[in-house]
Amino acid sequence: MRKAFLDIFHQHQETSQMPSEEQNYQPAVVVSSTMVVWRLLFSVVVWTTCLVSSSRAQEWTLTNANKSIEVPGSVPGGVYTDLMAAGILSEGDFYYRFNDLNYRWVAKEDWSYSTTFEVDPEMAQHQRVVLIFDGLDTAAEVVVNGVVVGKTNNMFVRYVFDVKERIQESNVVDLEIRFESPLTYSTRAFEDQLKDYLVPPKCVPKEYQGECHANHIRKMQASFSWDWGPAFPNMGIWKHWELTGFDTLKIRDILFTATPTEELPAKPDFSLRPGWNITLEVVFDSALESGSIEGELEIFLEDVFNVTTETTIVAKDFEASKTVTFEIGQNLVEMWWPNGFGVPGPRALYDLNVTWKPKTESPASSKGVRVGFRTVELNQDFVDPANETLGRHYRVHVNNVKMFMKGSNWIPAHILPEVVSRDYTLELLRAAQITHQNCIRVWGGGIYETDTFYEIADELGLLIWQDFMFACSMYPVDQPFLDSVADEVRTQVRRLHHHPSILLWAANNENEAALRGNWYGTASNFEKYKADYKKLYVETVRNVTQSLDSSRPFVVSSPNNGIESEEEDHVAKHPYSNLYGDVHYYNYLSDAWDWKIYPPTRFASEYGFQSWPSFRTMRNVTTEEDWSRTSSLSYHRQHHPGGQEEIVLEIGLHMHLPPGDGTEKSYRDYLYLNQVHQAVAVKTESEFYRRGMSSINSQGEGYISGALYWQTNDIWQGPSWASLEYGGRWKMLHYYVKKFFTPVLVSLYVDGDDLEVAVINDSYESVTGMTLSVVLYRYDQMKPITHFNSTVDAVAMEANVVARYNLWDDLKLTEHCQSGLQDEVDVCFVVAGASAGHGEGEILSTNFQLLGKPKDALLKKASVEVQSISGPYLTTISNNTFIITLSSNQVALFVWVEVDDPGFFSDNGFLMVTEEVSIEFYAQGSTTKELLQQSIQVTSLTDTYTDESIARGDREAVMEKALHPNDIRNLIFV
């Protein structure tokens, strides 16, 4: 028995469970980046005589309004990065301590970017000469040789300004972009609006340390602060720009829709290669304001399809588009599948190149994208057509195959978009892929992400739930605002349309719920705000999106009741209904480790708990005086109102709060306990959702089809719901994600006097004859007390309770878990695991269930020590893999291993029930075992205990500790 159980916990075997895509990951990236370079070169070659752009080195100067500051500017870029580079912002790391407040003056000033260059005199001969900006952040005037050629006020719109006259006058170009402070702009817009009526909120809560009126400017809403992030309202030329002359057409975007020529089976067949009807819409910038232009369109789909057709393209308002349809026969292309599905190897993506060749001598124009063949659907059928009152599904089907969405919510990876590299984006999204996620929601208070982001998502098989950028506010609906939003939607839908990863469009975050729940005091004028809501999200965002993209689902809000919300005129009576649509669930005042508090929603699109990042992340931007949970820095960075107290409350419910004695140790212990609390809470909630995937109760609750926890990543070093810290370190939660999202999961929970063991399988392969081991341990002994082995099946696409053990009759707690005054549930705990076959097969899942609270547990002080570090070895995950062997003299809870080097472990935050455990460390760069040895640190729960007698498990001392001044039961909330 002991041997079988050791096998289950033989930690470093876990690597064999890494997704097989991993092995092939590198080549996929190489292909893609080559493509990007190729595309860049290609466009430069074609336009070389008549293009000036951000792809070439160009000297820019950044100046403030009174000209007291003049520094080199970077484009694409922004004012904060340029002022940092010039040493004007010089207080250490950009995010150091209170820099968000100290640097706020930057956002209050107006700034201008200027440059001078010469263009080929031939440029002026072109039919049309334009300045194109893919992104200006945000309110700006574009000035050429002293003349204003255009104005901007939406960060998400691509702007095109005619500058032909200016270039005809002079081929020396003085280009200046004058940015108005976004704070001045939005305050003015707010006040102008107020003359009519209030569009709330008037401001963010004071805890945000932020700026007001983000909802009055089309800019990253979180740049004015959020409940997890600072205010750095940026300005700058944040995306590619160019000055270009052309005579006919220039391809801007390629919209790609593939519809199978046959009905796809509901059970996946990864070898199936159906035929497809393809619709391409090619969107052009036109040199003619209106009229017809003749030429050829060449369409080249990698090794599959190549056609050149003569065509006439009709321009209107300097734009044109051409729709082309064609069919691809069977067996020519593989289907694209999300992470966890499909044949091993890189995901099937195909290069699609379109070239426009005008009849005249004018240059050609070309563009390439990578496409995938798949269908997406958000199924909202009635769960029981015979009884409609039981509600509707909210279930994603890809290629006609229903699947459970496992994932998280993405926020901007930095408050300054210009500093986010491809490598960092890849690191974060890979961390999602490795942890079995198949869906990422790009949340509506950030930005429409970079092309790189979606290219990576395409390659990793991460479906993207794409919000439009409206969150937690009411918004204006005057005509100029609506027109600008329509432009924004056109820009973004056209840009992103071809990505197979994009699953659906959603118009806003939480604004239906806000309206219904009167979050911003709109109730007295509900009908007015509701009419505005519909004008913006239904009549504008939805209509424009659907005119461009009929291939994807569109939902108006999240959370939302889907069809039911539509039928209730878009503001449902109960947007949080469990019977319809999605739910965002947050509850910080109940016991987060108790599964009974969670709602059996159809789709949990947001849920989570806060924790602070690790000490290693915090110390980069803090000094010693900040290292306490009550320091002014800690309160400054906690933007979620009441967040400090909620964390203390939740930790105190389950564990012993470290004394607030100002020592580094107690601060580190506090950070560690934060992460333990968050990891177990989100595990409890996520497993609850997965357990509900295939059944409903008599009220119709169940058929849960998605669990997207809040949130994937962090924007800075502060308390947040993220599982990945700023910089990419994995919080304890992220290691738990890997375990609770594993395709075949063993999930334990206590219901009354029973320990229930559920097996969830969200793949289409049943696993039969699996060995399930359930083992009872005592906290004070490092050996199994009793165990139950059984043979169970993990039925494809089902969650089932496969075993039930009564705590008293089967597990015999009375007999096995005696210890003086201690309750039985505080003496024993349960671990379980499932492996394929008769115990020798692959370990599919390991899990644990505490029966009581760890603060009452009969734990003995554990000394978890590093026995050895060996390596580096070459594995599919890292060229610098190290094996770390740990030993412990006692059962140890939440064993947490940290090193200075960037990278991640095969497992972390685990329970140690054997004397020895080995894990792997996958270093990101090169390092040595000696260097790891120097920084390695291991913490387990009893290391945070200050009272030795508690560590001895003395009941009276436990009670004494309960009355410690820092215990939550003694906390007075103010």
Ligand code: BMA
């Ligand atoms: C949800 C999100 C965010 C927020 C998070 C945590 O409401 O949509 O607005 O950051 O909760 O409070």
